[in-house]
Amino acid sequence: MIRAVIVDDEPPALDELAYLLSRFPDIEVAAAAESGREAVEAIVRVRPDLVFLDIEMPGMNGFQVLHELMVRGRPPLVVFATAFDEHAIRAFEENTVDYILKPIALERLGKTMERVRMLLDRPQRCEGDGSLESLLARVGLFPCGGTGIVRIAAEDEGRNILLTPDEVLYFNSQDRRVLAHTAEAAYPCGPGISLEKLEERLSCFDFFRVNRSDLINLSFVRSFAPWHSGKYVITMRYRDATEIVLSKSRVRQFRAALGI
The missing domain is CATH 2.40.50.1020 (LytTr DNA-binding domain)
Incomplete structure (x- = not known):
């Protein structure tokens, strides 16, 4: 089973994602969170294989959640759920992180899960994934290998x-x-x-x-x-x-x- 944590600040969106994931027999939703801080706490507690992470959340957004997880150690696989258009999501295309556009379609979710299974089946995932750092750098985190924020x-x-x-x-x-x-x-x-x-x-x-x-x-x-x-x-x-x-x-x- 693939243990997953789902994160979204809108309860209806959480319910919809949980329902869609229930269509996949090899996925278990181990926890759900409605804020970035709750997400970090749940991920540290549950230690999931996979996180579905909303980007636009008040307080701590999805990128900042990933930043926090990377500071703490090796993060799980992350799939961003976003309403961003093609211009904004180009930052994801060169990274191992996947993304799903809202509203989420079952067919697109199926393709994401194929990718997740492939990544999880690798004998060993690299520590300190450079592509994740590249992604965070492009949105203003981890500049030049550091831990500050560029704005x-x-x-x-x-x-x-x-x-x-x-x-x-x-x-x-x-x-x-x-x-x-x-x-x-x-x-x-x-x-x-x-x-x-x-x-x-x-x-x-x-x-x-x-x-x-x-x-x-x-x-x-x-x-x-x-x-x-x-x-x-x-x-x-x-x-x-x-x-x-x-x-x-x-x-x-x-x-x-x-x-x-």
């Missing part, structure tokens, strides 16, 4: 907001102020934040300084092409396909960063 302070109509590196398409310096451009809008970064400081702070993420004024997230590059005087023009995804100039002196490093 970029910005402003939105008088409010202070915190952006994760994975949200930012690119940073642009304008009139002594840095703007963080996301898929939705551009937000002024907090005072004292410069491109130089961001470049250093985000060195373990997929950011690249293309010129004096722009620091881009390579994950959002759609295309690039020669322009003039040895320069290139980069087209970004989202935000009306923004075009950014790549300095001639940075072309070789840019290609190397993309692995081409």
